[in-house]
Amino acid sequence: MRRVRIWMAAGLLAASCACGRTLPSDGTIDVVPVPVRVTPVEGVFRLGASTPVCIESSDERMRWVADALDEVLQPVFGRGLECRFPQAGEPHAVNFLLDASMAPDAYRLTVTPERVDIRAGAPEGAFYAVQTLRQLLPVEAFDGGVRTVELPAVEIEDRPAMAYRGLMLDVARHFFTVDEVKRTLDLLALHKMNVFHWHLTDDQGWRIEIRRYPELTRVGSVRRRTLIGKDPGGEYDETCRYDERPYGGFYTQEEVREVVDYAARRFITVIPEIEFPGHAVAALASYPWLGCTGERYEVRQTWDIDDRVFCVGRDSTFDFIEGVLDEVIGLFPSTYIHIGGDECPTKMWEQCPHCRARMRAEGLTAPRQLQGYATKRVERFLQAHGRRLIGWDEILDGGVSPTAAVMSWRGTEGGIRAARQGNPVVMAPTTHCYLDYYQTDDVANEPLAWGGCLPLSKVYELDPYEGLDSLAQRCVLGVQANLWTEYIPDFAQAQYMLLPRLAAVAEVGWAPRRRNYDDFLRRMEHLRLLYGACGYRYAPHPFVH
Ligand code: ACM
Ligand code: ZN
DSSP: OHHHHHHHHHHHHHHHEEOOOOOOTTOOOOOSSOOSEEEEEEEEEEEETTOOEEEEOOOTTHHHHHHHHHHHHHHHHSSOOOEEOOOTTOOSOEEEEEOTTSOTTOEEEEEOSSOEEEEESSHHHHHHHHHHHHHHSOGGGGGOOOSEEEEEEEEEEEOOSOSEEEEEEETTTSOOOHHHHHHHHHHHHHTTOOEEEEEOEETTEEOBOOTTOTHHHHTTTEESOOEESOOOSSOOOTTOEEOOOOEEOOBOHHHHHHHHHHHHTTTOEEEEEOOOSSSOHHHHHHOGGGBSSOOOOOOOOSOSOOSOOBOSSSHHHHHHHHHHHHHHHHHOOOSEEEOOOOSOOOHHHHHOHHHHHHHHHHTOSSTHHHHHHHHHHHHHHHHHTTOEEEEEGGGGTTOOOTTOEEEEOSSSHHHHHHHHTTOOEEEOOHHHHBTTSBSSSOGGGSOOOSSSBOOHHHHHTOOTTTTOOHHHHTTEEEEEEEEOOTTOOSHHHHHHHHTTHHHHHHHHHHOTTSOOHHHHHHHHHHHHHHHHHTTOOOOOGGGOO
């Protein structure tokens, strides 16, 4: 009897502490993206459910940082920590302090056996410190039911090198619920990424409520059926099969506001994308007068590039897009508004009397220049409303103003050309950033994907500055991963495609000049355990040795 009691007490003790470890003296640390400087200190800090959090700032956004810490610790302690203003000589606390001499996104995290101090330039820096702290916790802590966890004593100085670290999610081909979008934003936060590019319209679905144009969601948000399996690319015949089920969904303006707010609390900017003038079939299905022929189309059920684009000869098309963008601007506070611009065939324009008249009136010598005309006209509208235009690199081909930002996807060439002429650039080349590509060459054992092969190691190789002198490098705002969803049937598979490759993109953006793939893989071992603890699905390949 006595022996049983002793054993039980030992069991309770084991469950009450998730023990961490002192950092090795060489400063190796399991944090992704890699911090700027890590200095190990002897010992550990014991964080308990009763450890107070002290915030020395009147910036209201520090409340969001405290909420983020709560969110991290909730699964550990079953509740967050008590938050209060600091008292003199505060013992054993997590202390936040804003320091205006630091860059807004910079932080210094100092853990000693006595206290945790987080000094940051602004709340976003403090938020990144919380994300680092989350990765310093022993992963067993997330099983819950512990009273204290041990943090290794350390001093970390850190800040991102690039201002833009993004992910594009295509919600037109596969519609993700608001909850799934929020889970995606959580993933961005975990990786210290700060831009969510929301691809809201395409041939296969219009996904945002526009009050002036209700048909966009009544008609344009639903396709009658969807192609099963791989798209043959233009030759649709009786061998093609369809699921014969309507598929649709859209976000109300209230839901959009909810997502933008959720993102803001995680220091993530949401950039909406409204495709113009290509990828327009869902819009044309809703309002046939937007197309060159006025024909009534169906929302597209297959995937490849479509000739049916907005008519840029008619002024009514510009009234429409300005009406749409007016509402979009009201919903999204982002500086940049993405107008797509990719893959826009000129076939319809060549045959359209309105478009041909526009070419004559504007003195344009090639149909492609109509895209330049349309882009510049939309840009003037955005600028008049205090916003900037960003588009896929095709916007360069029609001639682009010096202020438009270019998202380089057909390799980095477009980005290099744009940066050399002084346009702001985001690098998102298919060669390194298309996370809809297969992750291994063992295609038979992978879920159906777009094609290609983009392993983690290749993503990590991206050099966003390659081919640019120091002046042009300053035009590169950052990097972005793209997840197109033609072959993504659900959120579980979206996670599988994102993880762990998203981490590589995050590290390219955070530390483009301080990278080592072997060290990254070593650090990823811990992050992958954290993915598991958070319930995320990830691809196992890079971790199988
Ligand atoms: C794109 O992949 N069409 C931008
Ligand atoms: Zn036309």
